[in-house]
Amino acid sequence: MSESRYDWAAPWPSTSHGVEAYLDVPRELIPGALAALREHHSARLTSVFCEDRVMTEQCFYNYYVLESPAQRAYLVLRAGIPASDPVFPSVSAAFPSANWQEREIQDWFGLTAQGHPNPRRVALHDNWPDVHPLRKEFSAVAELPFAGEQHVYRPTLGEGVFQIPVGPVHAGIIEPGHFSFSVAGEPILYLQLRMFYVHKGIEKRFEQLPVGRCVALAESISGDSSFSHGVAFCQALETVAGLEIPARAEAIRTILLELERIYNHIADIGAIATDVGFVIANAHASRLREMLFVLNEGLTGSRLLRGMVCPGGVRRDWNREQVVELSETLRQFETEFRDLMDIIESSDSTRDRLEHTGVLPTEQARELGVVGVAGRASGIDRDVRRDHPYAAYRHWTVDVPVYTEGDVLRRMMVRVKEIGGALFLIRALLASLTDGAHRVPLPPLEQGRVALSAVEGWRGEILHWIRTGPNNRLERCRIKDPSLNNWPALVEAVKGNIVPDFPVINKSFNLSYSGTDR
Amino acid sequence: MFKILSKSASTGVVTTRYPETAARVSPLFRGAPKIKFARWSDARPAAEACPTEAISLCDAGSEREVTLDYGLCTFCGYCAEADLSGAITMTNEFALAVRARQDLTLIARYGLNGDGTHQELQSVEQGSVVHEPGQTEAAIQRVAKVLGRSLAIREVDAGSCNGCELEIGALNNPIYDLERLGIHFAASPRHADMLLVTGPVTRNMELALLKTYNATPDPKVVVAVGACGISGGIYGKSYAITGSVGEVVPVDVFVPGCPPRPEALLQGILIAVGRLEQRFLGLRFNNEGFAS
């Protein structure tokens, strides 16, 4: 097949449903196609994943999900890989965002990413036997022996250069991962990450449960993004079913998505202040987050907004008192939030620690495909809410704050602005909240349908991709948390900074380990 | 500086006195489900809806055995929504921490009808299926004596979704302010008296958890946090998961919830060091209402 069949400069094909269009491309043309799409459409490669279709089609499929500022859709390239020749050309050298994801494919499906610059294990640590858990024939509950630890970190050479190993069990109340710092005195030369300590086999688990029970699983991908992941998953089911959810459900979902954004952003602002020694600011911030947790509980029954979203809408409707409670709490929150920012902004020493710290330049952010808060602080003007609107975002404009400096201060400022935007949006949604159903039933799912769903979680772009199977089950569910895109950016941002600034730089990204590791 | 002081003054004291006073819980909070076993006519819809198999059935011949395991339950309320007989209600109850894993399980037996519904309740009893070794009462008292009223906790995330960490972190906020009780979080297991472990324990974290446990000086206590820490929860059995916390290290107290709210965590922590009595037993919870 020749390259000339494709015109990569052409506008992307339109979608029949949902947010994405598909194109079958022979595997050997993938690297060229991605490069051309990047050149012509500034396309960003956001996710690479695989699907085992050996039983029915004697092949695997690799999917390459692209997004472009100029196009209104996601473009998904699909490349068939025969089971008899399980290799594909790696694109990681040109697209660093594919690095871990291609290695996941190697680990989970046993395909070889040819020419990968660092083809070592990633999701299955080196002490795993030679298994490929996401292959269909692999039992989800297999008990595997340990095969001995062989992981080696890149050595650090040079006079006065040494390594600081940290984790997986960290000093704070946070998730596990291993960081290996190479330092010369105080400045960090480079940072090596080893992740997937909390790999739980979630993508495989989705294939085991009936879809109704999968919603709770989606809510457990990343605790602080329970609602966003829940919505992303339900939207995928609704797309497959061709189901429109009621306007009231859309509004309630959107309000809760924004509440999740606010409670995480306020906690992060406090945590960033703590990491530069401004503890009183965190005392107020964590008190404000608690205020929102109490609100969450009154609105959904759960402090983390769990058990609320369901396919077809939301499980609980709100009465008048709840709506009043919501606007009252937010009014009080806003006043207090202003006071807090006043306190933080009047501290020159705080600003001094945050400005020019942990800089991620725009060029690098673009090359790495950084998303969400971290992207917007580094000049990447993307936001799923505005660019691929869903739920009630379809009817409202979202202000997207963008800075170019890419430092800790700007990552904090993006959060500050987004809290303001979220409060505004919630108020507007409440003012226009209509009566009506909050939920419609999800019809049984047709077999063999696929759908991509995109949600701007508070960290950034969340993608869920599903293929339905028989008996209301899924054959495949791919989860892409924004953290998966953004970890490599942390590595770049800490370079040249001093070790004591690492915590605040890390906090300013605040990436999810569980969302990454799944 | 003036701004900081005036803000503090206008904020005042926000800290709760729990457990001295009752927790402030919204009536809309979804706590543990309560099942009126005698009123139940069909366990199937609830069992089918339950995402974690906290309600599970075993039909054999003309007998049906229903197991309810609060160690698996995430308080999601799907069972109450699916159940047609109205036997299941979601309560406000959250303070369910127990010393013995089996205190969280109940087994109800029914005669089975031909159409899959069940007949009258024959018996309900405390589950005995799960046995995970923890410390004896005497050992707990010894620990309590050694520690006095001061306690250092090392938190270990052995595989959670981070939901439990959010609530554990909240214990440090001015509302719950753990330090008022002489309790604080330590940065190293070597400084800790207690491990607060969230799960499920993944295969990739098993060794780290063991090493952390071994690095913690004796006497020490272990608290397993959340449905996943207690039982693996929503993630179930998986190639990537070793199992519950209790399958890797000995556990002294189990704190149900998904995640457990801060007061529930606090209750579990205090039970583990003998400063609070366990108040929950599955049987009492379901047949006679809550007893404290």
Ligand code: SF4
């Ligand atoms: S509330 Fe508990 S028992 Fe009921 S469905 Fe949810 S997890 Fe299962």
